[in-house]
Amino acid sequence: MDKxxxxxxxxxxxxxxxxxxxxxxxxxxxxxxxxxxxxxPLMAWIAxxxxxxxxxxxxxxxxxxxxxxxxxxxxxxxxxxEAAHGAGTPVRVEWYCDADNxxxxxxxxxxxxxxxxxxxxxxxxx
Amino acid sequence: xxxxxDLYSLRNTFEEQGVMICFNGPFSHSVIEELGEAxxxxxxxxxxxxxxxxxxxxxxxxxxxxxxNYTAREDSLGPxxxxxxxxxxxxxxxxxxxxxxxxxxxxxxxxxDDIAELDRDGLKQLYxxxxxxxxxxxxxxxxxxxxxxxxxxxxxxxxxxxxxxxxCFFTVSVVV
Numbered sequence: 001m002d003k004x005x006x007x008x009x010x011x012x013x014x015x016x017x018x019x020x021x022x023x024x025x026x027x028x029x030x031x032x033x034x035x036x037x038x039x040x041p042l043m044a045w046i047a048x049x050x051x052x053x054x055x056x057x058x059x060x061x062x063x064x065x066x067x068x069x070x071x072x073x074x075x076x077x078x079x080x081x082e083a084a085h086g087a088g089t090p091v092r093v094e095w096y097c098d099a100d101n102x103x104x105x106x107x108x109x110x111x112x113x114x115x116x117x118x119x120x121x122x123x124x125x126x
Numbered sequence: 127x128x129x130x131x132d133l134y135s136l137r138n139t140f141e142e143q144g145v146m147i148c149f150n151g152p153f154s155h156s157v158i159e160e161l162g163e164a165x166x167x168x169x170x171x172x173x174x175x176x177x178x179x180x181x182x183x184x185x186x187x188x189x190x191x192x193x194x195n196y197t198a199r200e201d202s203l204g205p206x207x208x209x210x211x212x213x214x215x216x217x218x219x220x221x222x223x224x225x226x227x228x229x230x231x232x233x234x235x236x237x238x239d240d241i242a243e244l245d246r247d248g249l250k251q252l253y254x255x256x257x258x259x260x261x262x263x264x265x266x267x268x269x270x271x272x273x274x275x276x277x278x279x280x281x282x283x284x285x286x287x288x289x290x291x292x293x294c295f296f297t298v299s300v301v302v
Contacts (some may be wrong), residue, residue, distance in 0.1 A: 010159040031162075031187050033155035065180070067187050068257075068269045075257050103177035114254070 001052070004045055004120075010036055013063060017045055022054045025064030025087035027096075030070040039073035046077060050084040057084060061095040063124065064104070078115060085117035092118045144212045152204035153194040162187060162219045165211060171262050172213070180302045181277045182218045186211065188270040190221040193220065197224040221299040231286050231294040238298075241271055249276050274300045 006015040013028040013117050024046070032038040050057065056060060059081060078093065085091040093115075097105045105123065134155060146168055149161055165186050169179045182274065197205030207224035226234065244252060249272060256269040275282050280301045287295040 010163070011155070031158075031191065046213065065183065065187075067184070067191065068273050072257055072269070101176040101180060103180040110250075110254075 001045075001048060004042065007060065011120075015042060017042070017049070019049055019052075019054070021058075022049075022056045023040070023047075023058045025060045025062070026058075027036070029065050030063055030065035031065065032070070035067075035069040035073060037075070039070070039076075043080075044056060045074060046080055050080060050089065054089060056090040057081060058091075059093045059095075061093070071107075078111065078119075082115050082117050092120075094120050094122060096122045096124045098126040100125075144214050145210055146213055146218075147211045148209070150208045151206060152201065153190060153197075153207050153209075153248055154204045155194065156221060158187070158190045158194065161190065161209070169218075178218075178302070182211070185220045185274050185277055185300050185302055188274055189220060189300075192270055193222055193224045196226060196230065198227045198230070199291075218302045219299060220302060221297060221298040223295060225289065225293040226296045228288075228292060228294055231296060234284070234296060235286060237268055237271060238282060238284050241275050244275075246276075271298075274298075277302055 001018040003019065004017040006012075008014040008028040009032075011029055012032040013026050013030045016023075016025040018024075026042075056059055059077065061074075063070075063074075079104050081091045081093065095108050095112075097108055099105075105121065112121055139145075143259070147164060149157065151157075165183055166179060169182055186209075190207075193207035193209065194205055197207055200206065205224065207222060208219075208293065209222040212219045212221075240261060241249070241252070253269065253272045253276060256272055271282065278300050283299040285295075285297045289295055
């Protein structure tokens with residue numbers, strides 16, 4: 001499998017997915033013009049990666065903003081990871097949030113409620 | 127010949143109503159990005175707390191992307207719409223207006239009326255439900271309104287006005 005490396009724009013996040021160490025990083029702003037076009041290749045990559053029964057999978061999120069359609073896709077990603085976790089793949093989610101912004105912390109904590117896999121919301125200075 | 131434009135009275139109207147930012151014209155993605163940056167810069171310079179900046183920015187993005195994606199009869203430069211962000215004391219009002227097809231107008235009315243009946247907890251339940259509905263290409267306005275309602279201490283206000291060409295002029299206003 002190839003790596004995915006996408007540079008950020010004003011409205012779309014940077015992405016670094018590496019099949020060798022199983023780390024999937026996504027960060028920055030996320031309100032792309034067409035969220036389907038942006039996220040569909042990422043979803044396909046994740047499906048293939050998880051099907052390969054990797055030794056571990058880590059999702060590292062440092063998004064500063066996501067619009068509602070990006071949020072839907074992030075939930076899709078989390079659902080896939082949760083399923084892999086249920087099937088025995090060691091999965092971890094590390095979601096970094098601005099410690100001074102109660103709104104973004106709250107949004108992510110609300111997502112966290114729905115998952116049983118290891119899912120840390122980590123306050124950080126942005 | 128075009129009449130001379132009365133910028134002075136337009137400016138007074140904006141100042142009386144606390145308008146910070148107003149855009150009227152075709153909404154392209156790059157317009158949304160540029161206005162978004164301006165919104166954030168303006169709010170930071172007004173010392174708004176970070177969570178307030180996030181809320182206003184978020185309501186702005188949802189409205190602007192709705193304008194871009196759901197406006198009827200777009201011209202060659204893109205969908206035309208009007209978006210205004212105004213400030214009154216420590217509250218911000220984000221409003222937008224655009225033409226929509228009449229059948230879409232009825233859908234908007236029933237969605238917004240449903241949302242208006244919900245309390246905080248009901249809005250959270252509906253938000254979570256919509257987040258898990260299958261992602262359809264280009265369809266997201268339903269959850270956008272729920273997101274806006276959750277960020278506002280007051281119910282969303284909207285209006286629909288029939289236009290002679292068979293479309294409706296739709297407005298929505300959100301206090302943040």
